[in-house]
Amino acid sequence: FVNYRGIESIGKEAFAYFTKLESIEIPSHTTYIGERAFSNCDELQRVVIPESVETITANCFRDCPKLNTVIIKNPDCDFVDEPFYTDSSYHWNYPYYTTGPIFSNEGDTFDGVIYGYENSTAQKYAEKYNLRFEIYDPNDDTNNTNNVLLPNNATSYSIPCEGDPQHTNPENTFSVYLPPDGFVYETVQEVRDSKDNIYAVCAFDDEVQIVPEDKEDSIIKIQMDGFSFGAATIDAQDQLYILWGQSISDDDIEATIDSNEKNIVVRRYSLDGSYIDECGIPIQDTNSLFPFSGGNANIVMHNGYLGCFFDTVWTDHHNGSEFALIDTETMSLIDVNDYQGSHSFGVSMIPTDFGFAAIQYGDGAPFGMGVNTYSVEDGVIYNYLKRNYEFLAFHGCGTRVSGSRSQNVYVNLGGLAKSGNSYAFVGSGPKLYTTNNAEIETINPHNVYDVFVKLTDSELNDSDLLCGEDRIDVETGEAIDKNIIWLTNCDDNHRAGVVKVVTLENGNYCVLWEWFINGKFDSIHYVILDDTGNLVQKDTRVTGARLSHTSIQPIVRGNTLTWAVYRLSDASLVWSTIDLDNCKETIEGDCNCDGNVGLNDIIALQRWILRLDSELINWQAVDMNSDGIIDIFDLALLKRIL
Numbered sequence: 001f002v003n004y005r006g007i008e009s010i011g012k013e014a015f016a017y018f019t020k021l022e023s024i025e026i027p028s029h030t031t032y033i034g035e036r037a038f039s040n041c042d043e044l045q046r047v048v049i050p051e052s053v054e055t056i057t058a059n060c061f062r063d064c065p066k067l068n069t070v071i072i073k074n075p076d077c078d079f080v081d082e083p084f085y086t087d088s089s090y091h092w093n094y095p096y097y098t099t100g101p102i103f104s105n106e107g108d109t110f111d112g113v114i115y116g117y118e119n120s121t122a123q124k125y126a127e128k129y130n131l132r133f134e135i136y137d138p139n140d141d142t143n144n145t146n147n148v149l150l151p152n153n154a155t156s157y158s159i160p161c162e163g164d165p166q167h168t169n170p171e172n173t174f175s176v177y178l179p180p181d182g183f184v185y186e187t188v189q190e191v192r193d194s195k196d197n198i199y200a201v202c203a204f205d206d207e208v209q210i211v212p213e214d215k216e217d218s219i220i221k222i223q224m225d226g227f228s229f230g231a232a233t234i235d236a237q238d239q240l241y242i243l244w245g246q247s248i249s250d251d252d253i254e255a256t257i258d259s260n261e262k263n264i265v266v267r268r269y270s271l272d273g274s275y276i277d278e279c280g281i282p283i284q285d286t287n288s289l290f291p292f293s294g295g296n297a298n299i300v301m302h303n304g305y306l307g308c309f310f311d312t313v314w315t316d317h318h319n320g321s322e323f324a325l326i327d328t329e330t331m332s333l334i335d336v337n338d339y340q341g342s343h344s345f346g347v348s349m350i351p352t353d354f355g356f357a358a359i360q361y362g363d364g365a366p367f368g369m370g371v372n373t374y375s376v377e378d379g380v381i382y383n384y385l386k387r388n389y390e391f392l393a394f395h396g397c398g399t400r401v402s403g404s405r406s407q408n409v410y411v412n413l414g415g416l417a418k419s420g421n422s423y424a425f426v427g428s429g430p431k432l433y434t435t436n437n438a439e440i441e442t443i444n445p446h447n448v449y450d451v452f453v454k455l456t457d458s459e460l461n462d463s464d465l466l467c468g469e470d471r472i473d474v475e476t477g478e479a480i481d482k483n484i485i486w487l488t489n490c491d492d493n494h495r496a497g498v499v500k501v502v503t504l505e506n507g508n509y510c511v512l513w514e515w516f517i518n519g520k521f522d523s524i525h526y527v528i529l530d531d532t533g534n535l536v537q538k539d540t541r542v543t544g545a546r547l548s549h550t551s552i553q554p555i556v557r558g559n560t561l562t563w564a565v566y567r568l569s570d571a572s573l574v575w576s577t578i579d580l581d582n583c584k585e586t587i588e589g590d591c592n593c594d595g596n597v598g599l600n601d602i603i604a605l606q607r608w609i610l611r612l613d614s615e616l617i618n619w620q621a622v623d624m625n626s627d628g629i630i631d632i633f634d635l636a637l638l639k640r641i642l
Contacts, residue, residue: 010037015632019043020610027625027633028052029518039063046071053077060102068112070103071136075120101129153583154524154545158572159215163204187566188573189552191234193271198555200564200573201242203229208242210273211573213562220273227265230297230310235328239276240269243299243308245291248283253315256283264291266299266306266326277331281324285336288312294319296551298349300356304328305376307356309340309349320344321360323374340372346413348551359425361413369411369427371460412449414499415553418458419507420531422466425454426501426511431486434474451496451513453485455533467533485533487511493518498547502556504528508536510561510580512554514547521546528580540583541623545576589638591622597641605635 012034015021023046026033032055038044039062046069047061055078061067081102102125103110110129115136116122126133189201198213208229210220222242230243246263248256256263262280269275291297295311308324321344325334341360349358355376361369414426428449455466468483488496497514504510512526524545528537546565554561559580567574589597592604605622607613609632616622619630624637 008032010034012036013039014636016040018632021632023047024631025629026050026053028520029625031055033057033060035059036062042066045069049073049077055080056102057081058102059104062101062104067103067110069115070112071115072120072122073116073136073138075117075122077121079121079125103129103131154542154576154578156545156574156576157215158567158570158574159211159219160571161202161209161211161219161566161573162571163202163207163209188548188550188564189232190555190562190564191232191240192555192557193234193238194236195238196557198557198562199234199271200575201229201232202566202573208232210240210271211564213564213575220271222269222273224265224267228292230264230292231299231308233299233301233306234271235301235304238271240271241299241301241306241328242267242269243297243310245288245297245310245312247290247293248315250289253289257315260284264288264308264310264324266308266331268328268331279326279331279333281333281336283315285333286312286322286324286338287314287316288322289315289317295321295345295347298347298358298551300349300351301328302351302355302376305334305355307349307351307374309347309356309358309360309372311344311347311360314338318342320362321347323356323358323372325374325376341370346551348413348415348553350416350418352418357416357418357423359413359416361411369413369425371416371423371425373460412499413551414451414513415501415551417501417503417509417553419503419509421458422531422533423456423458423460424501424503424509424511424529425456426499427452428488428496428499428513431471432474433471433480448490448492449496450490451487451499451511453487453501453509453511453529453533454481455483455485465532467529483533485529487527487539488513495519497521498549500547500553502553502561504556504580505558507531512542512547512561515541524578526580526583537580538587542578542583545578546574587621588624589621589641591616591618593617593621597638599642602635602638602642605630605638609635 008029009032010030013036014034016036016039019042021041022043024044025048028050030050030053033053035057036059039059041064043066044064045066047067048071049056051073053074057080079102103112110131113132113134114122114126115134118135123133187203190198191201192198200211202209202211207221207223210222224244227244227246230245232240232242234240244265244267248263260282262282264281264286265278267275267278290313292310293313297308297310299306299308306326306328308326309321311321313319320342321340322336322338323340324336326332327334341362344360344362346361347358349356356374358372359369411429412427414428417424428451430448431450455468457463457466462482466483468485470479471481471484472478473480490496495516497516499513501509501511509529509531510526511529512524515522515525524542524547525539526542527535527539530536548563548565554563560577562575562577565574565576587595587597589601591601604616608616609630622634622638623630624634
């Protein structure tokens with residue numbers, strides 16, 4: 001039995017007589033290795049058997065004369081070297097195949113070493129047959145196999161960037177940008193200057209570090225005592241703007257209001273970190289008690305005006321989002337709208353032809369994901385054109401709980417982009433919809449969230465001119481959401497993570513998401529759509545990078561995407577770039593890129609594994625079990641498809 005995305009069982013004699021095979025690492029999904037599965041592999045020297053393998057059967061590695069290293073990571077693995085067939089006729093015809101030591105050569109000898117954990121079943125098996133056994137050290141690099149690893153099609157490198165990252169305790173926040181390690185990091189925001197140089201603005205507890213993409217350039221450090229980082233951007237004159245916020249204690253609220261204190265401040269700097277000037281926003285205008293708490297902030301430029309969109313906890317301890325507009329010519333506040341959404345726990349904003357467009361996520365008003373647009377004319381933001389367009393307001397299926405009222409909001413916010421006459425809003429959520437909360441566990445018992453693109457026209461309306469399907473309420477049969485494009489088919493073992501969207505320079509949308517298999521990160525995937533939702537490039541896999549868990553989308557330069565991620569393990573900033581021209585659209589199994597999957601692909605893959613050929617045109621297409629390694633298991637799966 002072979003699972004499509006991972007080999008769960010290796011059958012009898014599956015790889016017997018593979019005489020060129022030198023080393024093998026059994027895939028992490030595998031639970032069973034059958035009789036004589038790797039027998040008579042004359043060149044086999046090293047085998048790594050993962051923790052998932054529960055059973056190894058008779059004669060599995062018989063007559064492998066060069067086998068010298070066997071690593072068994074499951075301390076409770078079952079070694080079956082006795083007959084277990086009840087069909088006497090089968091046993092009569094094949095007695096040699098169903099009994100005998102797992103590791104043996106001519107004369108029932110095995111001169112290699114079995115590595116395993118102390119007091120493991122592997123140790124007991126070795127003692128039973130008087131085989132050499134050594135304690136397995138998972139940190140010993142010599143225990144690694146030399147299988148052929150996939151080359152990465154993302155370029156990544158790290159820059160040391162020490163400090164204590166600014167973070168929010170997850171007990172006090174419900175941001176949708178929640179990394180796996182349990183802390184909310186709106187730590188890194190990428191910005192670009194007029195010369196196409198890219199910088200990462202990294203927030204730490206006591207300072208902000210401006211880290212250039214060019215690792216030869218110096219890191220700039222900026223501080224504002226008593227204030228925390230909110231967001232950053234660069235204008236056309238290469239001036240850096242940073243939004244700072246200061247929390248106010250309950251005891252100081254009245255005094256702060258009476259003194260007209262400005263606890264939200266936008267400061268302007270040169271790119272060398274020199275202070276230029278600032279614009280403060282009084283607490284009377286915002287009622288902001290804890291700026292950016294429970295969510296995050298974005299600031300973007302439009303024709304000399306700076307739009308600031310941020311989450312906050314107000315003085316009455318209610319949570320929501322606000323929008324402020326600043327004239328950067330005079331660094332003066334134009335206006336503040338202090339009630340953009342109730343219970344907003346994540347925002348993202350982009351500039352548009354007329355001003356700004358933003359999305360927010362929350363469990364109040366709007367419920368789910370809402371959109372606001374802001375029009376700026378003659379230096380005045382009037383009317384606000386506020387549109388709480390509640391689409392994908394998932395009332396059923398999922399686990400996302402947000403807000404003090406603990407209402408379920410079944411959508412993970414990704415981002416928004418605009419091209420031509422359409423908007424693209426992306427995220428992840430359940431495909432099924434119901435207004436009946438009692439049906440939640442029934443229609444989506446495992447909380448499966450799929451990646452979606454929601455398209456609207458430039459007025460935020462549904463349109464028959466746009467692609468996508470209706471999302472149906474399973475209770476009423478009514479169409480709840482229109483123009484929805486689903487990009488994944490997730491299940492218990494295959495999940496989508498962070499979702500991003502950008503508009504490419506040719507006007508197409510590129511949607512990216514992280515892909516997890518059995519709870520472990522596998523790769524980034526992306527598709528390219530035109531501005532009406534037609535598919536331009538199919539699902540394409542990218543390895544060698546992780547997406548950032550922030551509201552900021554990758555920087556687009558030509559046909560390349562660049563972003564940064566702060567890595568806690570070694571206190572470094574990791575820059576990643578993918579060139580969309582060099583990432584090949586994946587037709588599974590088509591390793592020679594002729595548009596078909598056939599015998600020629602099997603021959604090409606087999607020759608590459610045997611090292612008869614030095615190049616494989618499209619390795620992505622034949623990593624059949626998505627384990628990041630090209631090996632004979634991929635060859636077996638490819639043969640199975642054909």
